[in-house]
Amino acid sequence: MATTQPNLYSFSSTDALAKELRPYVLRCQNAALARHDTFRIAVSGGSLPAVLAKALLADSNGSAEDTPQFSKWQIFFADERAVPLDDKDSNYLLLKEELLKKIPAELGEPTVYPIDEKHVHDGNTQELADVYQEALMRSFAAKDSVKLPIFDLILLGCGPDGHTCSLFPGHDLLREKDAWVAAETNSPKPPPKRITLTLPVVTSASHIAFVATGAGKKDILKSIFDSEEGRTLPSSLVNHGAGDKVSWFTDHPAVEGVAFPRRGNL
Numbered sequence: 001m002a003t004t005q006p007n008l009y010s011f012s013s014t015d016a017l018a019k020e021l022r023p024y025v026l027r028c029q030n031a032a033l034a035r036h037d038t039f040r041i042a043v044s045g046g047s048l049p050a051v052l053a054k055a056l057l058a059d060s061n062g063s064a065e066d067t068p069q070f071s072k073w074q075i076f077f078a079d080e081r082a083v084p085l086d087d088k089d090s091n092y093l094l095l096k097e098e099l100l101k102k103i104p105a106e107l108g109e110p111t112v113y114p115i116d117e118k119h120v121h122d123g124n125t126q127e128l129a130d131v132y133q134e135a136l137m138r139s140f141a142a143k144d145s146v147k148l149p150i151f152d153l154i155l156l157g158c159g160p161d162g163h164t165c166s167l168f169p170g171h172d173l174l175r176e177k178d179a180w181v182a183a184e185t186n187s188p189k190p191p192p193k194r195i196t197l198t199l200p201v202v203t204s205a206s207h208i209a210f211v212a213t214g215a216g217k218k219d220i221l222k223s224i225f226d227s228e229e230g231r232t233l234p235s236s237l238v239n240h241g242a243g244d245k246v247s248w249f250t251d252h253p254a255v256e257g258v259a260f261p262r263r264g265n266l
């Protein structure tokens with residue numbers, strides 16, 4: 001359990017949010033490149049890819065610090081639906097349409113780690129999760145030599161029920177301590193079969209950012225930040241496990257009525 005608090009930022013619009021998300025992500029990139037010459041990031045689906053694209057595809061101010069070095073990015077998925085990669089429900093397809101295919105050639109091409117479709121077709125979601133975990137192990141070192149992979153940055157969404165990744169409220173998966181990637185076969189939100197990073201992997205990341213916008217999120221954000229009952233929600237567990245490594249990028253409608261103190265500056 002972390003002893004520090006998450007950072008809650010709120011902006012007047014999605015455009016204003018994206019403007020601040022960009023230097024945040026690029027600071028994470030630059031620190032990671034200085035540490036190990038690669039930037040390992042996990043991204044979510046839902047509303048996140050569009051905001052991320054708005055942030056990263058904006059014009060650079062020309063400095064090295066403000067330039068995405070995509071050829072050094074390794075992009076994993078915080079969660080993925082067990083569907084083919086060209087299915088409308090695929091988080092990979094969403095990221096591709098919103099961001100990947102719009103990256104100008106001069107910024108380089110990231111290495112992207114989609115799920116192995118073979119195990120979508122054979123319906124074996126556990127195998128799908130295991131194979132994805134092996135891909136993580138190849139990048140971060142074998143599971144028996146490091147306890148947990150440490151992503152440089154994990155970008156998350158928060159559903160109106162407080163779920164994040166494909167970790168849903170009250171589910172046994174929230175207690176997973178060992179696996180890096182787990183299978184969800186009965187998701188309350190369609191599609192039912194998914195894979196997800198586990199909570200220990202999420203909270204071990206160097207930086208974790210949630211993006212949550214719109215009035216549809218205000219009740220759950222109030223619960224997460226202001227109420228005792230909200231403490232067991234998956235998104236709250238990330239806050240409590242990772243403390244000030246967590247930054248929430250919200251817009252004003254999403255935090256209307258939330259008492260938890262906002263931070264003015266990043």
Ligand SMILES: O=C1O[C@H](COP(=O)(O)O)[C@@H](O)[C@H](O)[C@H]1O
Nearest residue numbers: 044045046047048157158159165
């Ligand atoms: O099903 C999912 O939902 C969450 C939240 O989505 P949002 O549209 O409310 O931002 C998302 O983070 C996750 O990746 C996705 O699979």
